[in-house]
Amino acid sequence: MNDQFQSIDQIKATAIDMVLKFGPKALVAAVIMVAGHFAGRWAGRMVERLVQRFHLEAPVRSLIVRIVYLVVLTLFAIMALQNLGVELLPLIAGLGVAGAGIALAMQGLLGNIVAGLTIIFTHPFHVGDYISIGDEEGEVLDISLFSTTLGHTDRSRVVIPNRKIVGEILHNYGKVRQLGLAVRVSYAADVDAALATVDGVLRANGRVLQEPVPVVGVSQLADSSVHISVMPWVAVPDYVPATAEINKALLEAFRARGIAIPVPQHEVRMLGTA
Numbered sequence: 001m002n003d004q005f006q007s008i009d010q011i012k013a014t015a016i017d018m019v020l021k022f023g024p025k026a027l028v029a030a031v032i033m034v035a036g037h038f039a040g041r042w043a044g045r046m047v048e049r050l051v052q053r054f055h056l057e058a059p060v061r062s063l064i065v066r067i068v069y070l071v072v073l074t075l076f077a078i079m080a081l082q083n084l085g086v087e088l089l090p091l092i093a094g095l096g097v098a099g100a101g102i103a104l105a106m107q108g109l110l111g112n113i114v115a116g117l118t119i120i121f122t123h124p125f126h127v128g129d130y131i132s133i134g135d136e137e138g139e140v141l142d143i144s145l146f147s148t149t150l151g152h153t154d155r156s157r158v159v160i161p162n163r164k165i166v167g168e169i170l171h172n173y174g175k176v177r178q179l180g181l182a183v184r185v186s187y188a189a190d191v192d193a194a195l196a197t198v199d200g201v202l203r204a205n206g207r208v209l210q211e212p213v214p215v216v217g218v219s220q221l222a223d224s225s226v227h228i229s230v231m232p233w234v235a236v237p238d239y240v241p242a243t244a245e246i247n248k249a250l251l252e253a254f255r256a257r258g259i260a261i262p263v264p265q266h267e268v269r270m271l272g273t274a
Helices: 002-054 058-084 088-105 107-122 191-204 236-256
Strands: 130-133 136-143 147-151 157-161 170-174 176-178 181-185 215-221 226-231 233-235
Touching (some): 107 136, 107 147, 170 176, 181 236, 191 236, 233 236
Antiparallel strands (some): 130 136, 130 170, 147 157, 176 233
């Protein structure tokens, strides 16, 4: 029993000695880390105000602020470790070996990060642009380090890993799109009147942009009709509703002015047999 009590006393004495020896250092290290947190946030806010003058994209500003915060926090962490008496060189070497292993295990994730940085700093597209890449297309809703989110007209979203974007053929429509409509009129119709009617319909639609100028003209002389291309420019969100509105307005305007829209027809001749 005496040996057990002596062991307990030794443990207590050792614990008290450790607390007295390392307690103040641990407390100072904790204070240093808390100070680093607030210093990093303050530095981040200062940098954010500075980069706002350069009109950078929101993801770029967020990335820069995070990097500044992490750099400041890392400096304070080094100070805290030094205060605890930790040897930094072996620690850095161990972190390097561990980092190499983690990098091999997370190649896909790191590839997304590198591709995300490439997208953010080279600006192949911006939030609000309409892009097409591979089999996917849509309005860019968000650009992050790992992925890019596209919005479809049916309100669904597609999240594309950034490594699937960089290096691929990308079609960027920008913030406006050109409609590819067409209307057919009879060969007996007044083509100039039809073109003027189309022009009036486009001017009356509030979704149609007057700059760039809409493209309207005779595009094809088909078998039983004259094809008129109607290609106005609209903002990306107006692409679908503008298509429906213009088609309806063209139909009503042509009917009101007596401009015939011919129906496809074929002439069949029956040849008698001898």
